[in-house]
Amino acid sequence: MFFSPIKTEPIPERVFSISHIVADKSPLDEKELEGILIPVELNNAKTSYFRPVFDTALELGLIGYNDDHKVIFMGDKKDIKSLKDFRKFCNSKVFYDSTTDFFKMISCFLSSNDEWLKYGSVTTSNEIIRIINKETDIASLKLEKDVILGVRFWINFLGFGYFQESDKIFLPNMYTALKDFMALGNLKTGMEYSVEDFLNNLHNGSTVAMKNVKATQTLNLAMSNALRLMHDNKEIELKIHLDSEKIWHLFPNEEHEFTSDITHIVIKKAVK
Incomplete structure (x- = not known):
């Protein structure tokens, strides 16, 4: 899913669920695990989503095999304590390789800014x-059938x-992801x-959201929306120092206090 071809079956809730089951009940045979994850009446060889979900949990390093080829939990249980914890864990793991289809897809969505809004449905345009x-x-056919969905x-x-x-x-706003990247990074409250x-x-x-950012000193719409929302929520404070050596540009928004230019950011609240 993240480091292999993108599939439709491993939605976040399923990957979270299979990781939880293994954490609670391992070691398990694969068939036993499949029977727990998917009710027997819904499970058949043609429609089973077990294998793609299983493989995605493997990719994330949350599950694996012991010497007896039983499925065991390999991660840290704090990373699956809640969906929020699982989300932050995923954001910390899935974007270290910029050559993957997943990285390129997310980067492409974020780079689109407001351009795609005029085309209508992302899945059919x-x-x-x-x-x-x-x-x-x-490939276009792959995009239509599996990848975008x-x-x-x-x-x-x-x-x-x-x-x-x-x-x-698609409405770009990486408020939640940005807060994860801040919590996972080295930013200090009050600085x-x-x-x-x-x-x-x-x-x-x-870096998935930083295509051409350093070269142009211009932030995309998703990042700009996130920073403005954090500013409005008093989680950060956007500033412009007129004597600053570098001026950075948000995606334009004439209705906001900071229409475009900023130079500094103050961390007002600890991000968790």
């Missing part, structure tokens, strides 16, 4: 599929934006950072 194909080299659940869950379910329109230092101190998973 030929123009959006053409753009993603060009930027990721993932599979990724949309994880974009919502990991906190990079929202899919308007009725129309399948004022230049924007460059703020970005450098985020967890390195945040």
